Amino acid sequence: MRAFFRSGDPFIWLAGSALAGCLLMIAGLVTVVVVNGLGFFWPSALMRIQVLDGTVVYGEVIERQQVPDKDGAHRLQLKIGNRDVYGLDFRWIDESDIETRSYPADAAVFERLEWGNANGTLEAVSAGADTLARGATAWAVLDSVRQITDDLASRIHDLERNHMGAVNAEIEAVRMARRRLQLQGSTVEHESIVQLDADQQQLWARYDSLSVELTSLREHSERFVAWLRLPGGDLRPIPVAHIVRVYRPNDMDVVAKGAVYLSKVWEFLSGEPRESNTEGGIFPALFGTVMMVILMTLFVVPFGVLAALYLREYARQGALTRTIRIAVNNLAGVPSIVFGMFGLGFFVYGVGGTIDVLFYPESLPTPTYGTGGILWASLTLALLTLPVVIVATEEALASVPGGLREGSIALGSTKLQTILRVVLPSALPGILTGVILATARGAGEVAPLMITGVVKLAPDLPVDGIFPFLHLERKFMHLGFHIYDVGFQSPNVEAARPMVFTTTLLLLFVVLALNLTAIVVRNRLRKRYAIKTI
């Protein structure tokens, strides 16, 4: 035994178990996120439970748990839906209280725009006072009615977003132009102001006619109502226009369930959030993240690459460059929240405030650029990721074999030509690695964004069809902040949890994919140079 301890093997194994622990932690984390995130969209069976006290519920079983302080007894957590009726989404039922369980084939889940899911059976479909269909034929009729309402919905959306939005933007522009003229000293009688007032009248008239059209479309679409028989026996109307999706999970095979699953995933990726972000999609957050990262890359790549080029190729290596390198490394270690603070103090209040005073005096005191926005957020993140790009580019430049450089210069090219035609192309994969790593870092960073422009719900995307199409001053949504907000600030954390897990999965996927790409690119690079230097 003593020999065993003196050999040191147990300690080696102990050290190894630390590594095994680290690896397990990573695997565990990914597993937890994947399992929780992927399962959310699978339509699970709807159980009909007759409780001993006489009530009947339809619900999806979420969890089975031991009852505390009672040996052997279990209870079920059910997602019962119908929040507008019961006031709750979830309910615990002790198994000892259950009289019968069954899975009726006609039990349906109605996903709605408001109030979450409704569980029940379809009784009838009506339009206004007329009943269109009842009983078994109702399903077919509901499908065709839904086509009509979907059609109307897309027309309403188009009207609101594009036409009315454009008119609104014009009205605002005219109002601002008028203010600007007044600030410049023009009186109310001035002819350009009179002209603007006339324009405004016209725009308002157009707006009014559009809103009349909108109201009539809305009324038309609200006429269609689906009648839902609740588990308790009550009949409840659901406007067909409010139904997002409807399916009967107990009556579906794997293929049909897969189709619902895919359509839910698609809605998640491309839809707008509903119910204070706990339902619907995350498209604005996804879009905001991508847009912010692209902007950041636009800022950080030229600066980082040029700085590294200068440091490595032009500057005389000495105390100064060494200090700069240490400073850059230090910058990488500065907490991200400090960058955020700098962004707020310098970009938002400093630069943004000045821009407002100089170019947007007419809308003050409402700030235009003097408040957080996607431009300032991406500039802040560009600063944050600058060291990553500089360090990676420097390394890539350093690893370009000296022979290449000397060969190029020996052939008579200038230093600039050598750098542009020989060094940069060979270093490109390395630089790319740096850029990808910076992108990954930027995509996952949240703390600095929280104070420089992220919001929980942005009414408009930073890009739309209204001139000037790209609105850099707008606030935006972000996947990481979405996780924080929905997971921790939401009024209904329990209902929001699956949504957060799925968002986490998406963010994890984006970040890991970017990092894996970087690793692959780097490995290719190594191989290439290994061949070249031989």
Added chain:
Amino acid sequence: MFLDAQWSEEPGVRLSLGPDPLELGLDPYREIIYAVGPQGIDFVARDAQRQFASHHVDDLGDVQVTAAGRSPRDGRVVLGLDDGRALTAIVAFSLSYDDTERVVSPEVEREELVRLFDDAAVAQIAYRHDGNKRSAVAALSADGRLVIHVAERTRSLMGAGRVQEARFDLTDQLQDPITALAIDDAVQHLVVGTASGQVQAWQIHGLHDRPERLPAFDVTPGAAGGVTALAFLLGDLSLAIGAENGAISVWFQTDANGSARAFRRVHELTSHDRAVTVIVPSERDKQFLSGDAGGTVALHHATSEQTFFDLQVGAGAIRRLAFAPKGDGFLVASEGQQGIAAYSLSNPHPEITIATLFGRVWYEGYEQPEYAWQSTGGTDEFEPKLSMIPLVFGTIKGTVFAMFFALPMAVLAALYTAEFASPKVRSVVKPTVELMASLPSVILGFLAGLWLAPMLEHYIIGTALLLLLMPVVVMLGAFGWRQLPRNVRGHLPANAELVALILLTLGSTVVALLCGPSVEMALFGKGLPRWLAEESSLRFDQRNCLVIGFAMGFAVIPLIFTICEDALSSVPASLRAASLGLGATRWQTAVRVVLPMALPGLFSAAMIGFGRAVGETMVVLMATGNTPILDWNIFTGMRTISANIAVELPEAPHQGTLYRILFFSGLLLFFVTFALNTVAESVRQRLREKYRRV
């Protein structure tokens, strides 16, 4: 933020309002000044362009005003007359806009006329209205009698309601001649100062009961001289007292350790050279102005115990002072000077000093000086408590627990990877750990807060069990491995050892977690959190330091691991070969030769890891309760500097005190991480040189 107060006398505002005003006041925009004189209230515009009607009391008969008092917060004034009556009124300033110009006009609305003394003139008077139903006028007559008049209004839906009044004569409870008196804003207390240096206090109980006498206290024990000025500061609890010998102190009622609630001396401020004649509180914070008999005005802040300036106004005694409602100016009337001098004042952050940021501060209502962070409160009178210490403490606590977990884990893992693992394993492990480093902290924070925290609460004993079980199981595993025949071991693939390790670790984790609850039941009879709550004084938060240790450790491990691994694997191979050649085992070589060589590298890794943990924001924001408490208990949360910035900066008004403090804390964070990184970087540079030499 640490700049001194700026003040300046405004030109051309020596206003002639009679020689000796009884009371002064001004509007929020500092455009109109009013003064109470023997005839009544006179108004004057500061730019002397506009004239206003005076509000005189000659309609009340042949009377003169002999004393006046002002309630700063609601614009109420009281005029004590020479026939023993008092008139209460509201001086309001209405705001209108003439085109784009702002026009401020004064209005006086009389409230009530109350009888205080039947046959004597009023010498000193104080008046407060609680804004709801109760008001009180306290007065001292020329012949030394003290009377308090309490009125209560019952609101009715129709009409003005009913007013009930009561008058109490407190003269028989006086021990010494009175020199100053004050009532608090809530109309709960009456305090008077006496010529012998005592302060007597009464609790006001309303109409039916006589005010109850509270224990008197000596302001200047041992020294001669009486109390000469009294004022309640904003917040209604603190009483600023000026004495004849020039001393200024602030008192409030607290439960002194064990003893009953009593007034205690809390702050001592810089003394005047001469007797204090008047004290005027600010309407916005705990600042107050004091004037003395020698013509000096001083500005103080009670909580931070600062005196900002001594201003010599003239040779004569200061008679009256008034603080501008927005705290941006003040008025001085002094003896021998014609009119009133107006000053502008800029002191945006009076409550902040290095001492208040890093020292214990005795806040109003606290039992003793404390470190506290509480930046916002429910009421206007709320005093922000901005001590850095709870935040610094929280940061250190979180970091320490994270490092407890991360440092051994990362160093051991790096040691194994660099020294004992096969190259194939290493080529898999390193990129995996790099991936781990790239995980966004918001994901870690989310999992820690919503998944790990409830899990850990359930499996807390299981986790402790794991720490015991794991080494035993792993060592047993090593023993078993050794017992394998040599030729079997030789045929196993290179990564078999790691696979076995992973299986063992996983197995012991599962076993430990499964056994956890039953062990917990056996030990405590119920869940540990419940046991802690019921049987001990320890607190248990679901989001506690254990969770932080795990989550932040997770964020820091890859950083430390990578740097450690680099430092270890770049130790020159010749050293290793020499050691093994001399007969040392692999473990001996690693611990006695490689580790000491790479120690500076490990140190620098720890520094960098520490720097990362100090600045980590999202994990602590999501997985701690964000409560700024000073408590080393592992089962409670904390609030760190970084999380505090993330929580409060979006709400902090631009350029306000909180905004500046948050930037200051960010600067602190920056310096700490900068220093850590620089040290780590230079250590690493040195290490590289050392390797080159070997």
